[in-house]
Amino acid sequence: MPSRSSALLLLLACSMGCVRENFFQPDARLVTTSSPAATDSVLVTAGRHYQRGPVHNLLLGKHYRPVWATPVWVPVFDPATAVPGGLKPGKLGGGFQSTSMTVLGSDGREYALRSIDKDPYKTLPKIFRKTFALNLVRDATSAANPYGSFVVAPLAEAAGLLHTTPRPFYVRSDENGLGEESELFRGKLVLLEEKFEDRASLTPAFGKATDLLESDDVLRDRFADPSHRVDQIAFARARLFDLWIGDWDRHEGQWSWAVYPDANGPTIYRPVPRTATRRFFGSRMVSFPGL
Incomplete structure (x- = not known):
């Protein structure tokens, strides 16, 4: 006999049917x-279009x-x-x-x-x-x-x-x-x-920064010259902030780095987070024991 979990999944698939038009x-x-x-x-x-009925919310989550x-x-x-x-x-x-x-x-x-x-x-x-799978992944945006x-x-x-x-x-x-x-x-x-991608993007909020670089450029300069350093405290603060707001999938392409040179000391790179895709992400759907 099919398990209760399988029956629920089958019911969900049937209720979604083929891909929804419009x-x-x-x-x-x-x-x-x-x-x-x-x-x-x-x-x-x-x-x-994400507003759905109670059964749908129970199975796929109320989300946002x-x-x-x-x-x-x-x-x-x-x-x-x-x-x-x-x-x-x-x-x-x-x-x-x-x-x-x-x-x-x-x-x-x-x-x-x-x-x-x-x-x-x-x-x-x-x-x-062209299957119900597209309905599912589209609906997940509501999380x-x-x-x-x-x-x-x-x-x-x-x-x-x-x-x-x-x-x-x-x-x-x-x-x-x-x-x-x-x-x-x-x-x-x-x-x-x-x-915020280059020198032309700098605003007064960046203080004495002279440029904005990509992550690859910062890593290249950092390993080429030990006097070039990443502001580790600022980076840790930015990453902890990401975790706090639920932005858990940020990659190197979603950072710019403000450059702060010092004629008498190290060149410091401070992180500038770019807009990421997930913030306050919260998927709350019914669980299926045994899956």
Whole structure:
């Protein structure tokens, strides 16, 4: 006889069925609010498609579903006014889940514009992309807090860490200011934040820093010259902070390093965490004994 665990899994698979058509909300803006063309802010949800019934929540976890489905007011994205001097579209980026673009300020600074919701479609082998497995991995996004990045900035400030200051925006359904890729962002809730990647990215918050380097460059210089050192206390503080907020999968590509040279002493490298993918991640689903 099949075990109770197997029966529950079979029930779950049958309830999910084949891949859901139109899984994501068609537009983040609630239709009860004014047209974004006539206002500077609108009422949106980060992902009301994650709001599910009690049985679904029992089997797959309640997660942050209420947060994803809660309406919030956010400003409407306008490339001409989002930052002083405006923004111009740059290179389309993103990994296997997020939609992102590097946008350029009039002063040469680079910013990241990224969708808050994710689609892990490309992370699955092709054989599973039209099965209930895609429903499962898409639904798992609800275990991440959609507004975690905005909470982290003031916490990082209090902890004495260098950080970005992300801001939320809604992209109008008729937005054309992002060039040929505008359609990818229309109707979405997005995050806009600074990119700290080179000397041009430095701000007064970095103090006497003279440059920003990648992790590979720091390691090369560190092993080539013993007078080049990583600020171990600052790095330990940054990693402990990551663990505290549940950002447990940061890799070397998600760090920049501020360079602090001293003519009479060592050159010090201090960590600058870049935005990672998981913050306040909390998966709370039913357990299946024996699996």
